[in-house]
Amino acid sequence: MRGVVKTYRAGAVDVPALKGITLDIEPASFTVVIGPSGSGKTTLLNLVGAIDVPSAGTVELCGQDLGSLADDALSAFRARHVGFVFQGFSLLPVLSAYENVEYPLLLVGMGAAERRERTLAMLEAVGLSDQRDRRPNELSGGQKQRVAVARALVKEPDVVLADEPTANLDTQTGAAIIELMHDVQAKFNTTFVFSTHDPQLMSHSDRTFSVRDGRLLSQTAGAPS
Amino acid sequence: MTMLLKIAWRNILRNRRRSAVTALAVAAGAQALLLFGGFQANIFTGLETGAVQRSGHLAAFREGYFLYGAGNPSVYGIDDYREVIERIAHDEVLAPLLNVVTPTLALVGIAGNYAGATSAAKTFLGTGFIPSDRVRMRQWNEHGVVLATAGEPPLKDGDPAIGFVGLGLGRILGLCGQLKIADCRQPPALPERPAVNAPAEDVAGLQEASFGSDGERAHDGMPRLDLLAATAAGAPNVVSLFVAAAHPQGVKELDENVIGMHLSLAQQLVYGRGKPAVTGITVQLHRTRDLEKARARLASLFRQQGWKLEVRDFGELNPFYVQVKQMFGSMFLFIAVIMGVIVLFTIVNTMTMAVLERTIEIGTTRALGVQRAGIRRQFVVEGALLGALGASAGVVVAALAAFALNHAGLSWTPPANSQPVPFRVDLWGRTALIAATWTALTLIATLAARVPANRAAKLQIVDALRHV
Numbered sequence: 001m002r003g004v005v006k007t008y009r010a011g012a013v014d015v016p017a018l019k020g021i022t023l024d025i026e027p028a029s030f031t032v033v034i035g036p037s038g039s040g041k042t043t044l045l046n047l048v049g050a051i052d053v054p055s056a057g058t059v060e061l062c063g064q065d066l067g068s069l070a071d072d073a074l075s076a077f078r079a080r081h082v083g084f085v086f087q088g089f090s091l092l093p094v095l096s097a098y099e100n101v102e103y104p105l106l107l108v109g110m111g112a113a114e115r116r117e118r119t120l121a122m123l124e125a126v127g128l129s130d131q132r133d134r135r136p137n138e139l140s141g142g143q144k145q146r147v148a149v150a151r152a153l154v155k156e157p158d159v160v161l162a163d164e165p166t167a168n169l170d171t172q173t174g175a176a177i178i179e180l181m182h183d184v185q186a187k188f189n190t191t192f193v194f195s196t197h198d199p200q201l202m203s204h205s206d207r208t209f210s211v212r213d214g215r216l217l218s219q220t221a222g223a224p225s
Numbered sequence: 226m227t228m229l230l231k232i233a234w235r236n237i238l239r240n241r242r243r244s245a246v247t248a249l250a251v252a253a254g255a256q257a258l259l260l261f262g263g264f265q266a267n268i269f270t271g272l273e274t275g276a277v278q279r280s281g282h283l284a285a286f287r288e289g290y291f292l293y294g295a296g297n298p299s300v301y302g303i304d305d306y307r308e309v310i311e312r313i314a315h316d317e318v319l320a321p322l323l324n325v326v327t328p329t330l331a332l333v334g335i336a337g338n339y340a341g342a343t344s345a346a347k348t349f350l351g352t353g354f355i356p357s358d359r360v361r362m363r364q365w366n367e368h369g370v371v372l373a374t375a376g377e378p379p380l381k382d383g384d385p386a387i388g389f390v391g392l393g394l395g396r397i398l399g400l401c402g403q404l405k406i407a408d409c410r411q412p413p414a415l416p417e418r419p420a421v422n423a424p425a426e427d428v429a430g431l432q433e434a435s436f437g438s439d440g441e442r443a444h445d446g447m448p449r450l451d452l453l454a455a456t457a458a459g460a461p462n463v464v465s466l467f468v469a470a471a472h473p474q475g476v477k478e479l480d481e482n483v484i485g486m487h488l489s490l491a492q493q494l495v496y497g498r499g500k501p502a503v504t505g506i507t508v509q510l511h512r513t514r515d516l517e518k519a520r521a522r523l524a525s526l527f528r529q530q531g532w533k534l535e536v537r538d539f540g541e542l543n544p545f546y547v548q549v550k551q552m553f554g555s556m557f558l559f560i561a562v563i564m565g566v567i568v569l570f571t572i573v574n575t576m577t578m579a580v581l582e583r584t585i586e587i588g589t590t591r592a593l594g595v596q597r598a599g600i601r602r603q604f605v606v607e608g609a610l611l612g613a614l615g616a617s618a619g620v621v622v623a624a625l626a627a628f629a630l631n632h633a634g635l636s637w638t639p640p641a642n643s644q645p646v647p648f649r650v651d652l653w654g655r656t657a658l659i660a661a662t663w664t665a666l667t668l669i670a671t672l673a674a675r676v677p678a679n680r681a682a683k684l685q686i687v688d689a690l691r692h693v
């Protein structure tokens with residue numbers, strides 16, 4: 001990110017969310033963005049994930065200047081290169097666990113046989129092979145987040161963005177999810193970027209960015225002290 | 226595509242009650258349109274059958290007769306009608322299409338009943354025809370409808386003196402008792418006046434169609450009318466007609482004016498001792514769908530032969546048929562518009578609710594890489610599915626309702642009919658009506674879904690994900 005500014009319009013008032021952020025995220029790292037509520041963590045992740053556009057500055061991901069892409073091209077870019085894990089799981093309620101994991105593969109036009117193979121492997125990796133036909137409302141919070149992680153990773157993206165992925169989970173389940181993400185990150189060599197308040201999650205960090213009031217306060221290697 | 230349909234179907238099932246109410250609204254629209262359309266189709270086929278039985282599918286007239294000839298049928302007569310009929314009947318294109326080709330003579334005049342104490346006269350609209358041809362025409366029933374009109378009294382080819390009158394004309398001419406007309410009483414006794422001879426003295430000598438005492442005996446019991454008309458030469462002429470029966474015409478104006486008679490009697494009245502002619506050549510086909518083909522061939526034949534004849538179809542000859550069709554067409558359109566608007570708003574409302582409830586899902590799928598068009602497609606497919614489901618249910622319910630109505634023993638009196646007929650909804654076999662209704666409602670539902678679908682597609686991902 002280079003000099004990224006993001007301003008939201010709330011009625012007649014401009015609300016600055018990011019005030020000129022410049023940072024680099026190392027490939028295949030386990031990166032954490034920390035900061036108090038309203039500091040701009042989620043906005044930062046949204047911009048990295050190409051689901052929002054900066055008011056000023058540039059965001060480059062996988063060698064691609066995201067500002068140069070039109071909406072459909074951005075969608076195609078996300079489908080290929082970015083995975084998301086949301087705080088509220090955000091699984092599609094009408095699809096089973098298997099179908100939720102398979103869904104991103106349909107978006108990249110993968111053939112049926114490969115799709116099935118990858119989906120089953122990913123469900124196996126997150127320990128949900130026996131729950132694959134269940135709908136999200138039939139799964140526990142931890143199981144839902146496992147499905148979400150599997151969905152984010154199944155297409156083998158370059159980067160996975162996770163916005164407070166353990167916020168809605170109890171401590172034990174949260175720890176398990178962190179462990180899971182750490183394992184698959186290592187296995188698939190994927191870049192993970194988290195926003196979090198969770199000390200457990202911070203403790204696994206390769207690099208930590210601290211933001212406050214829309215500005216980058218510090219960046220440190222490893223977990224924050 | 227499979228996933229698109231799967232998601233659409235599951236989302237419809239997700240809120241079963243709302244989906245059911247929406248589909249029911251579409252079904253109600255389909256049902257209303259199909260039942261009215263089936264009822265309308267029954268009316269149209271009934272009217273068509275009546276018109277074709279009376280006046281055939283096509284009629285050939287001397288050019289100008291249709292517009293001006295009614296005032297002077299003798300001048301607009303077709304002299305060589307036998308040759309024309311012969312040509313038509315043996316034409317290689319027309320012959321297989323034909324059911325009946327027959328001459329007719331339309332005339333106007335005054336009918337008088339001066340028998341006994343009765344003294345009444347009334348202008349009439351007369352039609353001369355060949356009775357056996359008329360019977361064959363009356364048997365035409367391509368659509369198998371039940372007609373409300375009573376069967377015409379059969380005249381005989383070999384007895385040109387007998388005919389029939391409309392019920393109203395029979396009443397006006399004082400024939401209630403003799404013709405046993407239901408709900409018809411003899412007029413009150415007339416005040417004393419000088420004796421009236423029958424017919425009036427100034428035309429008494431004109432009556433050439435004197436059947437004499439033999440004729441009176443041969444038609445014992447039938448009342449006799451004296452028919453007065455102008456001949457081709459402009460002179461008055463009178464013939465006697467023995468009335469076999471009074472026949473209801475369905476419309477008061479016709480009922481009080483119509484006289485049906487043998488062609489030769491009508492020719493005798495109009496042409497006297499001159500060369501007999503006819504005013505029209507009626508063509509009845511086996512099937513109405515051959516009408517345009519037959520019309521074109523007739524026109525071509527007349528051109529080839531140098532005959533100055535024009536062809537009119539039964540719609541032109543029976544403007545009432547066309548007016549009723551137009552009226553019911555307008556009513557159908559009115560109902561269709563109302564149903565269309567109801568379906569439109571119902572689908573817009575349902576899909577708007579769905580978009581609102583699934584805003585976070587929209588944000589999630591967009592974040593996963595679904596394009597705006599994909600979101601739009603998802604909701605449009607759901608609207609189309611709801612429309613198709615409702616329309617299909619409407620078709621089934623309409624078919625069941627039509628069956629129930631057709632077997633409920635209901636009856637009604639259609640326009641231009643004199644007697645009640647079974648109430649029927651002709652839905653069976655109306656593939657075009659069913660297909661058009663189903664397609665139109667599904668299409669409206671699809672288009673209606675586009676409005677909220679567009680709104681869903683335009684959502685900003687971050688706003689959608691933040692939606693509470």
